Amino acid sequence: xxxxxADSAAAVEADRIMTICNACRYCEGHCAVFPAMTQxxxxxxxxxxxxxxxxHACGSCYHHCQYADPHEFKVNVPRTMAELRLDTYEAxxxxxxxxxxxxxxGVWTAIVTVxxxxxxxxxxxxxxxxxxxxxxxxxxxxxxxxxxxMVTVFGSVALFVLVAIVIGMAxxxxxxxxxxxxxxxxxxxxxxxxDALTLKYLGGGADLGCTYPAEAPSKLRRLFxxxxxxxxxxxxxxxxxxxxxxxxxxxAAPYGYLSLPSLLGxxxxxxxxxxxxxxxxxxxxxxxxxxxxxxxxxxxxGLLVLLFLTAFTGLLLTALRGSELLGLLLVVHLGVVMGLFxxxxxxxxxxxxxxxxxxxxxxxxxxxxxxxxxxxxxx
Amino acid sequence: MSRGDLQTSFDVLVIGGGNxxxxxxxxxxxxxxxxxxxxxxxxxxxGGNSRHTRNLxxxxxxxxxxxxEAYDEEEYFQDLLRVTKGKTTERLARLAIRxxxxxxxxxxxxxxxxxxxxxxxxHLGRTNAFFLGGGRALVNALYRHAESLGVIARCEAPVEQxxxxxxxxRSVTARLGGRLHDFTxxxxxxxxxxxxxxxxxxxxxxxxxxxxxxxxGTPYNTGEILKQLxxxxxxxxGDPQQCHAVAIDGRAPKxxxxxxxxxxxxxxxxxxxxxxxRFYDEGEDFWPKRYAIWGRLxxxxxxxVGHVIIDRKAIGLFMPPVFPAVTAGSIEELAGKIGLDPQAxxxxxxxxxxxxREASFDHTALDDCRTEGLDPPKTHWARRLDEPPFHAYTxxxxxxxxxxxxxxxxxxxxxxxxxxxxxxxxxxxxxxAGNVLGEGYLAGIGMTIGGVFGRIAxxxxxxxxxxxx
Ligand SMILES: Cc1cc2nc3c(=O)[nH]c(=O)nc-3n(C[C@H](O)[C@H](O)[C@H](O)COP(=O)(O)OP(=O)(O)OC[C@H]3O[C@@H](n4cnc5c(N)ncnc54)[C@H](O)[C@@H]3O)c2cc1C
Ligand code: SF4
Ligand code: SF4
Numbered sequence: 011x012x013x014x015x016a017d018s019a020a021a022v023e024a025d026r027i028m029t030i031c032n033a034c035r036y037c038e039g040h041c042a043v044f045p046a047m048t049q050x051x052x053x054x055x056x057x058x059x060x061x062x063x064x065x066h067a068c069g070s071c072y073h074h075c076q077y078a079d080p081h082e083f084k085v086n087v088p089r090t091m092a093e094l095r096l097d098t099y100e101a102x103x104x105x106x107x108x109x110x111x112x113x114x115x116g117v118w119t120a121i122v123t124v125x126x127x128x129x130x131x132x133x134x135x136x137x138x139x140x141x142x143x144x145x146x147x148x149x150x151x152x153x154x155x156x157x158x159x160m161v162t163v164f165g166s167v168a169l170f171v172l173v174a175i176v177i178g179m180a181x182x183x184x185x186x187x188x189x190x191x192x193x194x195x196x197x198x199x200x201x202x203x204x205d206a207l208t209l210k211y212l213g214g215g216a217d218l219g220c221t222y223p224a225e226a227p228s229k230l231r232r233l234f235x236x237x238x239x240x241x242x243x244x245x246x247x248x249x250x251x252x253x254x255x256x257x258x259x260x261x262a263a264p265y266g267y268l269s270l271p272s273l274l275g276x277x278x279x280x281x282x283x284x285x286x287x288x289x290x291x292x293x294x295x296x297x298x299x300x301x302x303x304x305x306x307x308x309x310x311x312g313l314l315v316l317l318f319l320t321a322f323t324g325l326l327l328t329a330l331r332g333s334e335l336l337g338l339l340l341v342v343h344l345g346v347v348m349g350l351f352x353x354x355x356x357x358x359x360x361x362x363x364x365x366x367x368x369x370x371x372x373x374x375x376x377x378x379x380x381x382x383x384x385x386x387x388x389x
Numbered sequence: 390m391s392r393g394d395l396q397t398s399f400d401v402l403v404i405g406g407g408n409x410x411x412x413x414x415x416x417x418x419x420x421x422x423x424x425x426x427x428x429x430x431x432x433x434x435x436g437g438n439s440r441h442t443r444n445l446x447x448x449x450x451x452x453x454x455x456x457x458e459a460y461d462e463e464e465y466f467q468d469l470l471r472v473t474k475g476k477t478t479e480r481l482a483r484l485a486i487r488x489x490x491x492x493x494x495x496x497x498x499x500x501x502x503x504x505x506x507x508x509x510x511x512h513l514g515r516t517n518a519f520f521l522g523g524g525r526a527l528v529n530a531l532y533r534h535a536e537s538l539g540v541i542a543r544c545e546a547p548v549e550q551x552x553x554x555x556x557x558x559r560s561v562t563a564r565l566g567g568r569l570h571d572f573t574x575x576x577x578x579x580x581x582x583x584x585x586x587x588x589x590x591x592x593x594x595x596x597x598x599x600x601x602x603x604x605x606g607t608p609y610n611t612g613e614i615l616k617q618l619x620x621x622x623x624x625x626x627g628d629p630q631q632c633h634a635v636a637i638d639g640r641a642p643k644x645x646x647x648x649x650x651x652x653x654x655x656x657x658x659x660x661x662x663x664x665x666x667r668f669y670d671e672g673e674d675f676w677p678k679r680y681a682i683w684g685r686l687x688x689x690x691x692x693x694v695g696h697v698i699i700d701r702k703a704i705g706l707f708m709p710p711v712f713p714a715v716t717a718g719s720i721e722e723l724a725g726k727i728g729l730d731p732q733a734x735x736x737x738x739x740x741x742x743x744x745x746r747e748a749s750f751d752h753t754a755l756d757d758c759r760t761e762g763l764d765p766p767k768t769h770w771a772r773r774l775d776e777p778p779f780h781a782y783t784x785x786x787x788x789x790x791x792x793x794x795x796x797x798x799x800x801x802x803x804x805x806x807x808x809x810x811x812x813x814x815x816x817x818x819x820x821x822a823g824n825v826l827g828e829g830y831l832a833g834i835g836m837t838i839g840g841v842f843g844r845i846a847x848x849x850x851x852x853x854x855x856x857x858x
Contacts, residue, residue: 033649033711036443036523039504051709073529074522076440076647080433215521216502226533 011109012100015055015185020093024058027085030077037071040220041211042372043087044071049381056187057384059098063186063361063368065091066212068220068231069301079300092306099360102185104177111356116308119357123316123349130345134337142337149264149331151340157256160344167351174355175363182364187384188371198377202369206362209235223296234288238317239362241281245321248275264331276328282321286314313358319346395570396541399425400854401847402574404548404561404614408439408524409818409839409846410580411531415499416847417576418538422854425572426540427563429547429581430609434645436528437582437607438790438819438835441647443524444517445840446833447489455493455503455518462486465516469831476827478626484799485825485834488841493518495844500530513677517833524836548581548614553621556805557812575857576813576850579803580843583791583819584612585632586644591788594629601693603637605787608644615794615820623811624796624804627823633830634684636695637787640712652782653707655683656770657752658699659741660784662690665724665733667741671697672759672769676707681830688786695784696727698738701776706752714780723779742773790835792823801846813853815846 015021028047031037038044042064050057067088077083096112103109111118134143138154147153152160183191205211212232214220219229251271255261265271293310296302323343330339353359371383401417403410406428418424428435448465449456465486469477493503502521506514513519520527532542543565550562558577562569584590586608591599619625641650656676660683661667669686673679687695698720717723724734744763750756750772758771795803795816802810818839825838 029709030649030711032709033651034523034647035708036520036648039519039521051705070522070526074526076523076525076645077649078433081645082642215504218500218502225529 011106012097013106014101015059015094015097018055018094018097018101020062020090020097021055021058024062024090024094025053025055027087027090028053028058028061030083030085031071031087034077036076037074037087039215040070040074041065041068041215042205042369043091046372046375049375050384054187054384056185057381058094059101060186060188060368060371060383062091062094062098063182063364064211064372065095066209066220067092067222067301067306068212068214069222069296069299070214070220070227072301073221073225086300088301089303092303095361096305096309098182098185098364102178102182102360102364103356104174104181108356112309113305114308115305115357116312119312119316119349119353122352123319123346126348126352127342127345130341130348134341138337143341144334144337146332146334147336149336151327151331151336152263154337154340155344157262164344164347164351167348171351171354175360178355178360179363179367183367186368186371188367189374189382193382194370194374198370198373201373202366205369205373206366222301223292223299230288231292234285234292236285237281238285238289238314241278241283241285241321242317244274244278245282245324246278248272248278267328272328275324279321279325279328282317283325286318286321290314290318309358312353316346316350316353316357320350395565396425397570397572399423399541399572399574401425401576401578401850402427402561402572403578403580403847405429405437405579405581405818405820406532406542406544407436407580407582407818407839408442408527408531408836409820409843410578411436411528411535412840412843413578413580413815413817413847413850414535414540414542415531415538416844417578417851417854418535418540420848420851420855422851424535424538424540425574426535426542427546427548427561427572428542428544430544430607432544434607434609435532435544436525437610439839440525440528441523441606441645442520442527442836443648444513444519444833445489445492445836446517446831447492447837448486449490452506453493455506457506457515460516465489469825469834472829472831473825473827474829476829478824480799481797482825484845485838485841488844489837492837492840496527496530496840499534501527502530513832551614551617551621553618553623553814556622556809556814558814575854576815578801578843578846578850579614579618579795579814579816579820580818580839580846581614581820582607582610582612583632583822584615584793585610585788585791587611590616590629591791595688598688598693601785602634602688603639603641603646603650603785603787604644605635605637605641605646605650605789606644610790610819612791618795618803618814618816622806623814624806624808625793626796626821627793627827629791629793631792631823631826631828633681633789633792633826633835634688634786635680635789636683636687636784638710638712639694639783639785641785641787646787649711650787651680651708652697652710652784653680654699654703654710654782655680655697657703657706658697658774659738659767660695660697661729661734661737662696663692663694663729665729665737667737667765668695670765670768672767672771674755674769677832681832683784684786684788687784693786696729697782697784698723698734698774699780700774701778702772703780710782712782714782716778716780718777718779720774720779723781727781727783738774741767741771742775745771745773747772789830790819790822792826792828794819794821794823797821797824797842799845800849801842802849813850813857815850817842817846
């Protein structure tokens with residue numbers, strides 16, 4: 011089990027590579043990694059973990075590097091950073107022993123999801139009358155599973171997920187040697203959130219996009235990521251609004267197709283299908299690219315498949331909610347959502363949180379014009 | 390000799406696919422010509438030295454998005470005159486300088502991107518425009534653009550033989566996939582670089598010292614094309630010993646070590662040779678203005694080595710080098726570690742320390758810290774080497790590119806030995822840089838010469854191809 015980055019083999023390689031980059035600096039315009047690097051003369055594992063979470067594996071600095079393989083320096087920043095990023099996820103995980111889930115994340119995600127769906131199906135078979143499960147309910151899924159059951163089951167899991175993610179974030183903040191939170195101002199948070207929401211550093215540093223999936227710059231990855239993220243956000247908003255309707259106004263679901271929660275959910279669901287599907291296609295096209303590693307590819311695919319399935323089963327449920335398939339679809343959808351929830355702290359999902367923290371650190375360093383994170387190695 | 394469906398006849402043939410060759414190929418293709426680029430290196434190493442570059446020097450009348458303030462023709466030309474000590478062809482130099490006004494926009498329109506002007510942080514931000522992602526990003530973009538215009542660019546296609554007749558290039562023989570093929574074209578552009586990677590040729594003027602030279606860029610610029618042109622009646626410019634050479638870390642690879650092998654702390658310490666003696670004023674001028682003389686200085690020392698010695702005070706004041714310094718608690722111990730006589734180095738350092746007149750050290754100005762009564766003196770930034778740990782970097786000459794080349798006119802036409810321009814041969818880049826650079830160097834002018842003359846060569850080659858058609 012990896013508990014500190016001092017034990018990370020990827021950190022050793024990242025140190026070697028960043029030493030070359032720091033003497034070269036040609037990529038300083040591509041992203042935040044290089045400006046952070048130039049603020050240092052030498053790198054601690056904490057520094058490198060911080061850089062790793064500023065890197066999007068956009069590939070620009072690989073395709074533009076005069077020292078990439080076959081050159082004897084064999085510089086490959088994105089791949090090394092991806093491996094190190096995985097180590098930071100593992101080292102920051104809570105509870106500790108579940109950090110291991112990052113090592114074989116594709117399998118882990120698949121098992122958890124299948125188990126979740128299976129459990130929901132079993133529970134439904136055991137607890138719900140067949141007549142109810144396969145009946146028509148005019149779109150009212152609370153007829154199949156009561157609102158209270160849903161809220162209890164998902165609420166408690168969500169609480170656990172939240173705790174796991176927050177503790178993970180606290181651990182990550184220490185892992186990258188970040189200063190006490192009181193040093194962070196609103197300005198840094200605003201700047202980090204802005205950079206994350208706009209995916210600033212997936213732009214390659216100019217107007218043409220980053221070199222993903224291949225050597226020519228392209229804006230597709232940013233586009234599909236936007237679909238994914240904002241799709242997710244809309245779905246989240248739909249659920250939140252539904253909760254508000256339910257408890258605030260006493261309006262129970264189902265809501266009409268043109269109601270606000272349904273519209274948000276439908277558009278969100280579409281985004282959450284288009285985005286992950288697009289990203290998967292790009293990933294296929296990038297197959298064999300030296301930028302990718304098997305481990306992180308599985309990590310990414312795990313989340314993409316889960317998000318796609320969540321959206322797909324959700325939309326299907328909405329579309330067919332008037333039919334007798336309602337019960338089955340509901341149970342499957344809830345199983346997928348449960349899988350997604352359970353994998354959130356132990357999969358690619360954490361990247362957003364850690365990336366924002368790294369960007370907060372970066373904003374702090376840029377404002378102060380000096381190294382703030384990491385523990386400075388004595389030189 | 391050509392077989393199968395390999396096309397071997399073109400309007401314009403370009404030999405060498407670096408910045409100069411690609412600029413020419415794109416111009417010719419944009420003028421409607423069929424164009425083929427024959428590039429010796431495999432795909433990863435295509436674009437020889439251009440893939441190692443970071444910026445180009447551009448004249449500009451007002452601040453732009455990528456350049457600060459202004460840099461006019463006269464100032465540019467005076468800078469060039471100073472570094473070349475007047476050894477330049479004014480007409481061609483001014484042509485390159487004026488042409489550099491369009492370089493940024495021309496490249497941007499073809500997919501190259503520049504870093505935003507960062508005044509203050511990059512000391513060259515006023516005169517030089519920095520490629521986003523460096524030279525390989527530029528080379529990749531130009532290949533992409535050329536191919537989108539229908540240019541056929543072949544890697545691993547070294548040109549081995551030129552067939553010249555009456556001041557024209559009749560055909561060239563290139564090796565593709567182990568077979569020889571003759572290529573013919575109405576116009577031929579030579580852009581195959583200098584001969585810096587040809588150690589035997591360097592030895593003709595440098596002697597055995599050249600065995601100790603490191604080649605900073607591509608191993609593929611060995612000058613065979615240049616040599617055949619000169620042997621077949623093309624006029625020569627430049628002196629075979631003149632080149633751009635800097636002192637780089639002695640542990641750098643023999644070829645392609647590139648930018649990261651430089652060592653930037655000379656002006657913060659002292660430099661001694663194998664006998665532990667100093668040999669030049671380390672603080673003569675700002676390092677960016679002096680770094681290009683240290684290659685020759687080190688080349689003139691026994692064994693072609695120098696050792697730069699600094700103490701703790703220098704740490705953090707210069708770009709971190711790629712290889713770690715040799716470090717010791719005393720000068721004697723340091724000497725032992727780098728193979729110098731400890732007593733001799735201690736004596737040199739003691740003599741230097743005793744002569745230092747430290748005043749107010751300021752590395753960003755030509756300060757008043759200097760030596761007195763020392764030969765050679767250190768005229769700025771002289772501080773005693775007295776705070777351990779002491780650090781040493783061993784330096785060797787790193788050759789960037791050679792200046793001996795083919796003479797051209799202002800249409801980039803190759804001049805024949807009898808003084809008349811060739812009917813269908815053009816040259817651009819390192820292979821003709823000696824027309825502008827008789828000696829010395831001005832940072833970023835290599836890419837300017839290649840770009841401007843490349844564009845002229847492409848345009849003129851296309852014009853000639855259409856007229857001949
Ligand atoms: C480390 C380094 C950093 C530099 N930095 C800068 C900088 O920042 N700014 C600047 O202005 N200049 C810089 N220079 C100088 C600059 O690289 C050159 O001036 C410029 O690239 C020359 O362009 P070119 O097209 O003539 O040569 P190249 O880019 O070297 O292209 C020549 C091409 O010809 C090919 N070739 C050679 N022989 C044959 C043959 N027989 N058949 C077919 N092809 C052949 C080679 O493979 C090569 O690709 C730098 C050089 C080095 C080494
Ligand atoms: S990735 Fe390569 S080109 Fe970019 S800064 Fe690092 S060494 Fe230089
Ligand atoms: S891969 Fe992209 S994001 Fe990562 S360091 Fe390189 S340029 Fe930056």
